[in-house]
Amino acid sequence: MKFTGWPEKGDLVVGEVDEIADFGVFVDLEEYEDKRGLVHVSEVASGWIKNIRDHVNTGERVVAKVLDIDESSQQIDLSLKDVNDHQRSDKIQEWKNERKADNWMTIAFGEDVSDEKYSGVATELLAGFGTMYDGFEQAAIHGHEALEDVDLTDDEVDAVVEAARENVSVPYVNVTGYVDLECPSPDGVDAIRDALQSAEGNGEVPEEVELSVSYVGSPEYRITVKAPDYKTAERELEASAERAAGRIGEVGGTGAYHRERHTDEE
Known part of the structure; x- marks a missing residue:
């Protein structure tokens, strides 16, 4: 553009x-x-x-x-x-990103997209996200939800999201935490299994987040989260541990969240 x-x-x-x-x-x-x-x-x-x-x-x-x-x-x-080296590098990357976004606009609306259509969608993405590239990236990560406050038609939103999901390489980060789960009751094994299912989300984890729980060594379980940014990853990591601790607490057990893995010396 x-x-x-x-x-x-x-x-x-x-x-x-x-x-x-x-x-x-x-x-x-x-x-x-x-x-x-x-x-x-x-x-x-x-x-x-x-x-x-x-x-x-x-x-x-x-x-x-x-x-x-x-x-x-x-x-x-x-x-x-x-212009210093840092500014030069950042500006060139921004320019390259906008060239990518320009190509995504063509993919979304066709090579024969009218100037009026292109300008209208581009203006809304710029107003909502600062750059077209950021608009497409957020659409790839969050889907239709990312464009809720952008003044585009439903068809335009569908086109942007579809093009974004198929073409934008989304950056992801990985974070890991641990939760200790213990339950002294006779059916403690089942209670811990329920707590782990709660940790995995039961449908509560956002679409853009990947979350998994694995066994480390009694009573410790590892929670791994892959998300578009650290803020989201940390939030979902803590929420997962809280779900597990809350579930085990309902049946008289205990749950404790920590970021570092326990060592044998501990």
């Missing part, structure tokens, strides 16, 4: 070096339609520049900072030296 408007002063933009002159570098902006900026020789690099071509090459992709904009004269002043 290319923006039809203008960047704002202070923005970081991705561009391709189009022309090099003694006084500066002309850069075609990748994210904006028909927009070209100028990096004055003094903004190419810090210090004295003997030969500008020692610092940039024609066709090179660069990240620049917008210093000033004059719409009346169609001029955008840029700086390369004001």
Whole structure:
């Protein structure tokens, strides 16, 4: 997706070096339609520049900072030296992500999607998530629920979710915790089995979360959670242990949650 408007002063933009002159570098902006900026020789690099071509090459992709904009004269002043390595890396990754999202939009709505349709959906994703990429990623993780507050039609939501689920590689994290379960009653084995089933969720675990419980050594059981982020993973891990402890407590047993595995010396 290319923006039809203008960047704002202070923005970081991705561009391709189009022309090099003694006084500066002309850069075609990748994210904006028909927009070209100028990096004055003094903004190419810090210090004295003997030969500008020692610092940039024609066709090179660069990240620049917008210093000033004059719409009346169609001029955008840029700086390369004001962008550090971390900013450059982050901006390039963001640009690559949006190119992926642009492809997902085509998958969702077809190659012949109208500009009006594309712009309408893209605008809503940008408003709701900051970037189209984040919108698709959240749709892949949370499905229709992620788009509940986004002003899209049901058909548009279906298309975004389907494309996201089939094409977005969702990052996941894994966390592990332990729960000790003990029950002195004659039917203690059955009680512990029920508690473990409760730990596994009984349908309460969110769709985007994978949770499993395994035996370590009496009375210890391992709970492993795979989730899209640490906050969700930790929440579901603790909830699983609480379900198990609550269930075993109902029949006179005890349950204790801990993060580290017990050792033989303990």
